[in-house]
Amino acid sequence: MKALVYTGVQTLEQQDVARPEPRQGESLIRIMASGICGSDMHAYLGHDARRPAPLILGHEAAGIVVGGVRDGRRVTVNPLVTCGQCSNCQSGHTNLCADRQIISMPPRPGAFAEYVVMPDSNLVTVPGSVTLEQAALAEPLACGWHGVRLGLAAGAPDARAVRGLAIGGGAIGLGAALSMKAQGIRDVTIVEPNETRRAFLVEKCGFPVIAPDALSEDDSFDLVVDGVGFAATRATASARTRPGGVIVHIGLGEDTGGLDIRRMTLQEITFIGTYTYTAEDFRQTAAAIFDGRFGALDWITTRALADGQAAFHEIRAGQVAAPKTILVPSHAAPG
Structure with missing residues (x-):
């Protein structure tokens, strides 16, 4: 599959990488939209030791499930993977799980790619009235x-x-x-x-x-x-x-x-x-997107995944008016 790989300070390259394989309780997601976050920019600038090169960045994602009982389902992705067993997880404070992981940080590759694997419990179904670009805004x-x-x-x-x-x-x-x-x-x-x-x-x-x-x-x-x-x-x-x-x-x-x-x-x-959000916060946010409480969500701009290096450069230079840039893989591009 194609992926945008962070290879060094201020360097992103589109590369061919192996497509991930889902395990029990996971789904393969065909990424249709993935937003550029400030933390991605920190990594791109070499300011985040937790995200060493080479690495696939990106954690604000939405797409379509491929295979399994959920095949074809449109979903937005909660990128925080937690243990589910510790006291914080059991009390609903999943964002404070000591064993939490997030895609875009080792050992989990991110969503600036054509596909990503996620636990089924991290997926929220997106209604047809909402675009997947809008659904990708659930994370931020x-x-x-x-x-x-x-x-x-x-x-x-x-x-x-x-x-x-x-x-x-x-x-x-x-x-x-x-x-x-x-x-x-x-x-x-x-x-x-x-x-x-x-x-x-x-x-x-x-x-x-x-x-x-x-x-x-x-x-x-x-x-x-x-x-x-x-x-x-x-x-x-x-x-x-x-x-x-x-x-x-x-x-x-x-x-x-x-x-x-x-x-x-x-x-x-x-x-x-504050650090990120709980799983319930994510679900509530998605519901608020779906019922229109966040408004039109028309303050995004989209770029091709292959143009990711240029998109990062323009954001860094203050040349982008839109608060959010969404990267779109070639299989998701119109036409």
Whole structure:
């Protein structure tokens, strides 16, 4: 099969590799759409020691089951594979399983390929009314869904009274903003520094989208989601969260800096670090996609899998307005 293989820093090559074979309890998925995540970009830039070259990246995937009793079923893929037996798995906190694995990280190849193998329990059936490109957004949207759910539980049970801020207009920040709306928050603002992307988001998503320097000294929010994770965005989060409010930190841009610990302590601001989502969060996110709670989901752009190197370069250079680029194998291309 064809696969886009990360072979070294800022180098991706389409190669012929062996097609994976499913084992008992697994299905072979013919990939039709696979999104480029920030973690894929970190690996591409050589910033993720957990993803050494050579490796097939990609974990935001949807496709069609090949063979077995589910043959022909359209599915979106939860890429987190967990043990199912530990205390975290048994209590529903599957994202905290000590033995968790994710496709795109050894030992599991990723979904920038024509096929991937996944446990049957990780597959959610996609209705015919939803495209597989839209279904591939379940993974990044689930990150925001999980974070917003935790944030509301920690500090604001009445979502209707919450003022929310999402930092970052990429798929994680936008997904957090959409998750706020889907979970009942009415007043949501996005902060995004890229002018081209701001204009795109205003046109496509209907949120107030502002530059970071447009936040006034008096602006404060009940729930702030940092979907970027740089020192500068953490500084914004800790400055703009109201006393008693909640910061949800999803982004992993850099490891340290930015938080105003003194203010957070004196103002009793809750900080929640989140990692991915639970299996139930993923299912709930997929259901929200299917019933339209996330809106039209028309803020993606598609590129051929063979053009993956160029797509990564353009994203890195800030040349892509759309929050999400979806790679499409040749067998999924129109015509």
